[in-house]
Amino acid sequence: xxxxxxxxxxxxxxxxxxxxxxxxxxxxxxxxxxxxxxxxxxxxxxxxxxxxxxxxxxxxxxxxxxxxxxxxxxxxxxxxxxxxxxxxxxxxxxxxxxxxxxxxxxxxxxxxxxxxxxxxxxxxxxxxxxxxxxxxxxxxxxxxxxxxxxxxxxxxxxxxxxxxxxxxxxxxxxxxxxxxxxxxxxxxxxxxxxxxxxxxxxxxxxxxxxxxxxxxxxxxxxxxxx
Amino acid sequence: xxxxxxxxxxxxxxxxxxxxxxxxxxxxxxxxxxxxxxxxxxxxxxxxxxxxxxxxxxxxxxxxxxxxxxxxxxxxxxxxxxxxxxxxxxxxxxxxxxxxxxxxxxxxxxxxxxxxxxxxxxxxxxxxxxxxxxxxxxxxxxxxxxxxxxxxxxxxxxxxxxxxxxxxxxxxxxxxxxxxxxxxxxxxxxxxxxxxxxxxxxxxxxxxxxxxxxxxxxxxxxxxxxxxxxxxxxxxxxxxxxxxxxx
Numbered sequence: 001x002x003x004x005x006x007x008x009x010x011x012x013x014x015x016x017x018x019x020x021x022x023x024x025x026x027x028x029x030x031x032x033x034x035x036x037x038x039x040x041x042x043x044x045x046x047x048x049x050x051x052x053x054x055x056x057x058x059x060x061x062x063x064x065x066x067x068x069x070x071x072x073x074x075x076x077x078x079x080x081x082x083x084x085x086x087x088x089x090x091x092x093x094x095x096x097x098x099x100x101x102x103x104x105x106x107x108x109x110x111x112x113x114x115x116x117x118x119x120x121x122x123x124x125x126x127x128x129x130x131x132x133x134x135x136x137x138x139x140x141x142x143x144x145x146x147x148x149x150x151x152x153x154x155x156x157x158x159x160x161x162x163x164x165x166x167x168x169x170x171x172x173x174x175x176x177x178x179x180x181x182x183x184x185x186x187x188x189x190x191x192x193x194x195x196x197x198x199x200x201x202x203x204x205x206x207x208x209x210x211x212x213x214x215x216x217x218x219x220x221x222x223x224x225x226x
Numbered sequence: 227x228x229x230x231x232x233x234x235x236x237x238x239x240x241x242x243x244x245x246x247x248x249x250x251x252x253x254x255x256x257x258x259x260x261x262x263x264x265x266x267x268x269x270x271x272x273x274x275x276x277x278x279x280x281x282x283x284x285x286x287x288x289x290x291x292x293x294x295x296x297x298x299x300x301x302x303x304x305x306x307x308x309x310x311x312x313x314x315x316x317x318x319x320x321x322x323x324x325x326x327x328x329x330x331x332x333x334x335x336x337x338x339x340x341x342x343x344x345x346x347x348x349x350x351x352x353x354x355x356x357x358x359x360x361x362x363x364x365x366x367x368x369x370x371x372x373x374x375x376x377x378x379x380x381x382x383x384x385x386x387x388x389x390x391x392x393x394x395x396x397x398x399x400x401x402x403x404x405x406x407x408x409x410x411x412x413x414x415x416x417x418x419x420x421x422x423x424x425x426x427x428x429x430x431x432x433x434x435x436x437x438x439x440x441x442x443x444x445x446x447x448x449x450x451x452x453x454x455x456x457x458x459x460x461x462x463x464x465x466x467x468x469x470x471x472x473x
Contacts, residue, residue: 129281130318134332135308148322
């Protein structure tokens with residue numbers, strides 16, 4: 001067997017690939033669900049925290065900043081493991097899926113809050129003053145004047161961060177979730193051949209490549225009309 | 227001056243940390259009067275203006291506008307501010323809305339007009355500043371002078387009793403100043419009460435009823451433009467006027 005044949009036999013073994021393709025497809029569907037739930041919950045919570053922070057209530061803001069810094073500092077894998085293996089000691093049993101979802105949601109929430117907050121503070125003070133001078137209240141100014149501008153500014157960094165954290169769904173395989181990587185790893189173990197990993201990589205590309213392209217499209221779509 | 231001024235600010239003090247920016251300022255403005263605030267930068271004229279609609283909270287003193295105590299915590303400040311239009315040096319138009327949207331926002335969200343009514347009113351306000359044909363333009367598609375006129379339309383659409391202008395032409399290229407001043411002059415002719423912080427001395431001469439000269443957080447001298455410019459009483463005023471005239 002030549003080196004090239006050994007390589008193709010290891011990573012592009014058609015028989016192994018065909019055998020484990022259904023498992024990878026299942027993992028694909030599960031990863032999509034996990035990613036969607038993380039994105040929806042993480043972004044919503046991040047926006048909520050940023051808006052709450054805009055009210056400028058000192059003790060609340062300290063709490064928000066502490067929470068956000070905590071989840072930005074901890075590696076996502078550590079959070080997943082803590083939730084999955086730690087919480088049962090406190091009588092709370094989470095499935096691997098829920099533990100992974102919660103952990104990555106909290107991480108995305110933290111980073112999204114910082115990005116939304118940066119967007120809110122980047123809107124010039126004059127915008128607040130102009131709106132308030134016409135009689136708009138604080139919440140109205142935030143909703144109609146500041147947030148629409150802040151959200152546009154945040155879309156590029158938010159898209160990048162969301163993609164980065166959503167790829168962390170692969171970490172769920174550590175707590176026995178049969179996501180793409182989990183299914184691929186299982187396939188490798190059973191077949192003694194790494195070809196399922198190739199399938200997994202392809203699955204990740206199919207999943208995230210459109211997301212990256214979509215992010216690019218959103219960026220141009222939300223650019224100012226100049 | 228008429229017995230009941232529409233703007234009545236008394237003994238206004240403002241501290242920014244250690245800075246004592248306003249040190250006991252009184253300003254009364256009669257209905258339909260155009261008062262010009264002049265003075266060197268840092269004299270507190272913009273701060274005084276911003277105290278009138280409580281964009282800046284005075285540290286002490288009282289402000290009454292159109293009979294409403296602006297500093298009373300029970301005053302509905304958002305309601306009171308609709309009677310006081312404000313125009314800013316940097317226009318501060320909302321970049322994500324068209325000219326029409328900028329003008330219509332407060333009509334819809336503050337005054338609660340249905341969209342169609344708000345837009346009709348906004349369109350009328352844009353006509354008053356001669357920008358009816360720019361209603362669907364975004365701020366970035368307008369010149370500085372046009373943006374400032376949209377900002378004026380945004381303020382007058384709410385039918386305020388008083389208009390505050392904070393250096394409305396300072397950020398404009400010289401050739402665009404004229405259009406903004408023309409609109410301000412028309413407002414004046416329509417009987418709008420106006421308080422203007424500006425360095426446009428020619429406009430002050432031609433249009434102001436009264437010029438107030440401020441320095442170091444105090445009103446140094448006040449009088450009709452003819453007197454202040456031709457025959458200033460105080461040394462500080464003389465020095466400032468001669469400096470301005472040289473340019």
